[in-house]
Amino acid sequence: MLALIAYAALLVFFIGFTxxxxxxxxxxxxxxIPTTPAPTSTGGVVWRLFTEVAFFNSLFKGNKWTWAGGYxxxxxxxxxxxxxxxxxxxSLPPFFAYIQIAGIIAGLIMxxxxxxxxxxxxxxxxxxxxxxxxxxxxxxxxxxIGLSGLLMKFVFRPDIVEIKTAMINWVTFQEVTTPxxxxxxLHFVLVLLLMAIFPxxxxxxxxxxxxxxxxxxxxxxxxxxxxxxxxxxxxx
Amino acid sequence: xxxxxxxxVKKDIETPLPQEGTMAxxxxxxxxxxxxxxxxxxxxxxxxxxxxxxxxxGEMLKKYRSLQVFMDICVKCGSCTDKCHYxxxxxxxxxxxxxxxxxxxxVYRRYFTPAGKLFPKVVNAVDLDEDTLxxxxxxxHQCSQCRRCSVFCPYGIDTAEISMAAREIMDSIGVGHKxxxxxxxxxxxxxxxxxxxxxxxxxxxxxxxxxxxxxxxHEVRLPLDQxxxxxxxxxxxxxxxxxxxxxxxxxxxxxxxxAGISFTVSSYGSEAANFGMFIGSYDQKQKxxxxxxxxxxxxxxxxxxxxxxxxxxxxxxxxxxxLNGPFDFLDPRxxxxxxxxxFTYDLYKQGALVFDKEANDAHTITFxxxxxxxxxxxxxxxxxxxxxxxxxxIKATAxxxxxxxxxxxxxxxxxxxxxxxxxxxxxxxxxxxxxxxxITALKRVMDEKxxxxxxxxxxxxxxxFNKILPMYxxxxxxxxxxHALVSNAIQxxxxxxxx
Numbered sequence: 009m010l011a012l013i014a015y016a017a018l019l020v021f022f023i024g025f026t027x028x029x030x031x032x033x034x035x036x037x038x039x040x041i042p043t044t045p046a047p048t049s050t051g052g053v054v055w056r057l058f059t060e061v062a063f064f065n066s067l068f069k070g071n072k073w074t075w076a077g078g079y080x081x082x083x084x085x086x087x088x089x090x091x092x093x094x095x096x097x098x099s100l101p102p103f104f105a106y107i108q109i110a111g112i113i114a115g116l117i118m119x120x121x122x123x124x125x126x127x128x129x130x131x132x133x134x135x136x137x138x139x140x141x142x143x144x145x146x147x148x149x150x151x152x153i154g155l156s157g158l159l160m161k162f163v164f165r166p167d168i169v170e171i172k173t174a175m176i177n178w179v180t181f182q183e184v185t186t187p188x189x190x191x192x193x194l195h196f197v198l199v200l201l202l203m204a205i206f207p208x209x210x211x212x213x214x215x216x217x218x219x220x221x222x223x224x225x226x227x228x229x230x231x232x233x234x235x236x237x238x239x240x241x242x243x244x
Numbered sequence: 245x246x247x248x249x250x251x252x253v254k255k256d257i258e259t260p261l262p263q264e265g266t267m268a269x270x271x272x273x274x275x276x277x278x279x280x281x282x283x284x285x286x287x288x289x290x291x292x293x294x295x296x297x298x299x300x301x302g303e304m305l306k307k308y309r310s311l312q313v314f315m316d317i318c319v320k321c322g323s324c325t326d327k328c329h330y331x332x333x334x335x336x337x338x339x340x341x342x343x344x345x346x347x348x349x350x351v352y353r354r355y356f357t358p359a360g361k362l363f364p365k366v367v368n369a370v371d372l373d374e375d376t377l378x379x380x381x382x383x384x385h386q387c388s389q390c391r392r393c394s395v396f397c398p399y400g401i402d403t404a405e406i407s408m409a410a411r412e413i414m415d416s417i418g419v420g421h422k423x424x425x426x427x428x429x430x431x432x433x434x435x436x437x438x439x440x441x442x443x444x445x446x447x448x449x450x451x452x453x454x455x456x457x458x459x460x461x462h463e464v465r466l467p468l469d470q471x472x473x474x475x476x477x478x479x480x481x482x483x484x485x486x487x488x489x490x491x492x493x494x495x496x497x498x499x500x501x502x503a504g505i506s507f508t509v510s511s512y513g514s515e516a517a518n519f520g521m522f523i524g525s526y527d528q529k530q531k532x533x534x535x536x537x538x539x540x541x542x543x544x545x546x547x548x549x550x551x552x553x554x555x556x557x558x559x560x561x562x563x564x565x566x567l568n569g570p571f572d573f574l575d576p577r578x579x580x581x582x583x584x585x586x587f588t589y590d591l592y593k594q595g596a597l598v599f600d601k602e603a604n605d606a607h608t609i610t611f612x613x614x615x616x617x618x619x620x621x622x623x624x625x626x627x628x629x630x631x632x633x634x635x636x637x638i639k640a641t642a643x644x645x646x647x648x649x650x651x652x653x654x655x656x657x658x659x660x661x662x663x664x665x666x667x668x669x670x671x672x673x674x675x676x677x678x679x680x681x682x683i684t685a686l687k688r689v690m691d692e693k694x695x696x697x698x699x700x701x702x703x704x705x706x707x708x709f710n711k712i713l714p715m716y717x718x719x720x721x722x723x724x725x726x727h728a729l730v731s732n733a734i735q736x737x738x739x740x741x742x743x
Contacts (some may be wrong), residue, residue: 028316035309038526040562043394043402044619045628045655052627053470070323070396078321078398110500134396135322137262137337139347140368143320208359209704213399221310222400230579233565238307240530 010193011184016202024207024239025215032219038236046227053226060223077125084118087111089155095175111163119154122147149202156195166192248673250715251333255688257652257681259263259326260335267336272385273670275420282429283528286418294372294418299354300416301348301409305356310405315352317399318342324393328385328697329658333677338383341393341403347379350408377419384410385421386674388583388664389522389555390615395655408524408665414473415523418487423668424519431532436481436515442468445511447485456494464494464501464738469543470508475500476540477507478516478560478581479551480703488724489706495727498734499588503596507549513539516556517703521563522665530567533559537568549582552725554614554702555663557583561621579593585701586623588730589637593657599733604642609729610649610689612682612709613657614702628654634726638699641733664707679712687718699726 047053059065064082068075068115091111094100126147160166166189177184185191206212218224277287292295305312324341326332331339338344346368353360353369360369370376389404414420431441440448449466456464467473477500483493500507520528540548548571550560557603560581565571571580579586591597611634623629631654639645652658661678689695698713700706700723709723 013391032309032313035306037309038307039566041310041402041405041620042632043391043400043655044622046622048627064398066396066400067321067323067398070398071321074321074323129322132322133261134259134325134337134340135320138320138322138325138340138342140320141365142367145366183355188718205359205625208357210317210319213317213319215311217399219309219313220400221313222394222402227627229562229565230581233569236526236566239566240527 009176010186010196014178014196014200017204021203021206025212028207028212029215029219032216037221037225037237037238038231038232040227041221042225042227043222044227046225048227050226053224057218057223060217073128074125077128078123079199080117081121081125084114084121087114088118091115092130095172096151096179098176115154115158119151119158122151126151147209149198153195153198153202156191156198158189160189160195164189164191196229246713248676250401250676251529251680253680253687255684257332257684259332262337262340264337267330267339267386267674268332268382270671270674271382272668273422273668274381274612275425275729279422279425279429280415280418280420282432283415283420283425283525285415285420285425288706289418293377293419294397296350297372297377297413297417300413301352302356302368304324304409304412305352308344308405308409310402311409312584313399314345314401314406315349315356316509317347318401319398320401321398321644321662323398325394327393327396328403328673329390329392329681330388333661333680334674337385337741338358338379339386339695340396344383344387345401345403345406347376347383348406351376356552358598363460377414380410380414381419383664384414385671386662388615388659388666388678389538390659390663391619392615392656392658395619405665405700408521410524411522412524421523421665424523424665428519428523428528428532431515431517431519431535435510435512435535436484437517437519438481438485438515440481440484440514440624441629442511445484445509445514449509452490452494452497456497460498460736462501462562464497464736466497467506467508467690468492470506471543471648473506473508473545474676475505475507475547475549476513476536476543476545477549477551477584478513478536478556479509479584480517480556480702481515482707483551484514486703486707488728489552489703491728492725493727493732495725495731496549496584497729498731498736499584499591502734502736503591508534508543508545510539510543516550516553516560518556518559521555521559521667525564529563533564533567536560537564538542538572538573541573547578548574548580549584551584551589551708552701552703552727554616554704556703558620560618577635581619582584583623583633585634585637585726586629588727589633589640592637592640596733599641599730600735601641601643601733603732604729605644607642607729608644608646608693608695609638609642609697610645610693610695611653611655611726612660612686612700612705614700614705615657615659615663618657619655634699636670637726638729646695647688648689652681658685659707660680660702661712663702663704667704668709675708676712676715679708679716683712683716683718687712687716690718696722698723699729700724701726 316335387407394402481488
């Protein structure tokens with residue numbers, strides 16, 4: 009049963025994410041609107057997007073505290089995700105052993121960064137004023153996922169062999185025996201929930217950033233005519 | 245306007261605490277039937293406006309990737325919350341860019357997202373009702389589309405795009421803004437925003453020619469509708485009639501005269517401004533811009549040079565080619581269009597112009613980067629030329645130049661407070677408060693560096709500062725164009741021309 013729900017959640021994630029990305033992809037960009045100064049070549053645009061994704065460049069300009077919290081959270085999340093491969097792949101290359109410790113530290117950092125972002129959202133009058141229930145719920149969901157994970161690592165250690173067997177069977181489409189550990193089940197179900205709401209929430213910033221015309225356009229309107237696909241052929 | 249409270253200018257720009265509703269009272273005058281009809285908008289609010297408005301939003305989501313992406317991906321990180329001059333000046337939370345966008349986003353969620361349809365309370369989704377429409381009309385006319393927020397947004401979300409979209413939706417259901425629609429009507433019927441008819445324009449130009457002859461002893465010309473001229477000059481129409489704009493117009497004329505390049509102004513295309521952008525209408529933008537392309541063909545010019553006007557330069561630089569290009573009938577050796585600062589500085593570098601810097605020794609100058617030039621276009625061939633070229637030109641014409649606080653210049657420049665179609669008297673309260681960040685930075689260089697000249701390259705900035713500075717106790721004669729400095733310093737006569 010759990011395996012089926014999990015497949016369903018993943019399906020919602022992949023189909024939903026693809027649907028959003030296709031929507032962005034298909035929507036036309038009628039005019040040149042890069043926020044200038046902007047790169048004058050495609051290579052420059054690739055670099056601009058890279059710095060946004062890798063360093064959160066614009067956010068760094070905007071607010072150092074938010075940048076610090078946001079950056080730590082995202083970087084830590086990336087390491088945590090890599091560490092989680094060990095639960096889904098039977099035999100990993102030996103160097104993965106070194107990632108384990110980094111992953112555990114990252115888990116601690118991730119939860120602390122989330123806590124900081126939550127406190128900041130509540131503390132600063134401006135961010136408090138712009139936050140809706142959904143903004144808090146997403147933070148709470150991520151925090152619950154992180155905390156349940158850390159609890160399994162440090163306090164209530166579940167039968168990891170049982171869980172790993174279940175997970176590998178799950179990703180290889182074999183029969184899954186649902187693990188009995190309650191904390192694990194909570195952790196897993198919350199992740200499934202996150203996946204399922206992803207395409208319908210602000211988490212789509214992950215894919216959407218690459219489609220933002222103010223960031224992904226080349227500043228060359230005089231040199232090359234940018235064609236608006238839905239323009240009237242001639243205005244009389 | 246006696247009730248307008250001018251905020252106190254502090255040493256530094258301070259971020260206020262959000263205070264609900266401080267600007268909820270301030271709306272622009274609505275457009276009347278005679279303003280809406282010529283633009284093919286419904287003359288009054290349509291009967292089923294809620295349904296029509298939602299349909300229009302759906303249509304625009306399919307036409308504008310910016311709108312579609314920006315509706316979805318804001319994470320409400322708060323980076324933009326202290327960046328808008330109108331928030332800094334008013335403290336109204338709806339003037340925080342994210343919250344302004346939320347006014348449209350909440351309607352988008354309600355009608356176009358599963359979450360908003362199922363759990364409107366949780367995700368903040370609202371119906372397009374009377375209350376929402378009132379907020380739209382209020383706060384989407386408290387955005388000057390300056391794009392400062394988009395610089396600091398991790399995803400480049402540009403509130404200008406969102407406020408343009410909201411204004412277009414409102415126009416489509418017959419809820420228009422008088423100032424912008426009335427002006428667009430004048431452009432179509434007369435040829436320029438100020439409504440100056442051809443004979444009056446001719447008279448003015450002749451008067452200015454005589455004035456320059458008296459002052460310089462040189463026959464500097466300002467030709468009108470002259471076929472076969474090398475360059476079509478397209479200034480904002482304020483350059484013909486308003487102070488201090490007119491000083492820049494004489495500056496342009498002297499540059500052409502000294503370089504020996506023939507030029508003409510077109511009476512039908514006597515306006516660089518394009519308020520089609522402010523109301524977000526692609527059709528209007530295209531029609532207004534087309535006048536210039538048509539005039540360039542008709543007058544058989546080889547180049548087009550645009551005068552000192554911020555949003556006009558954005559439309560010209562970024563959109564003309566898309567709207568009415570290609571301009572393959574013009575001289576391919578020059579970019580189309582050229583900004584007059586580019587044009588003049590280029591001639592100076594080639595040695596065609598000589599400046600006497602001492603002519604501007606009475607001035608200690610600072611430069612205000614106009615938002616649409618700084619963040620929505622470029623000059624010259626390299627990234628950032630829109631910052632370097634005007635400054636280089638000022639330094640070529642004057643000895644004393646000082647920049648303001650770097651957090652308020654270049655891409656981080658603050659709007660003058662009057663852009664985006666808000667340069668109208670009924671919004672004076674907003675204009676005064678929105679100017680506060682810029683005034684704060686200006687006052688600091690005035691006090692610490694003795695600045696007494698604010699150099700501008702935008703007709704709206706000039707008009708706005710002219711009106712607002714005196715309210716802050718700053719003399720209005722410190723406002724001037726970059727080409728007014730050129731006009732003072734240019735040496736006419738000897739060693740004339742490059743061609």
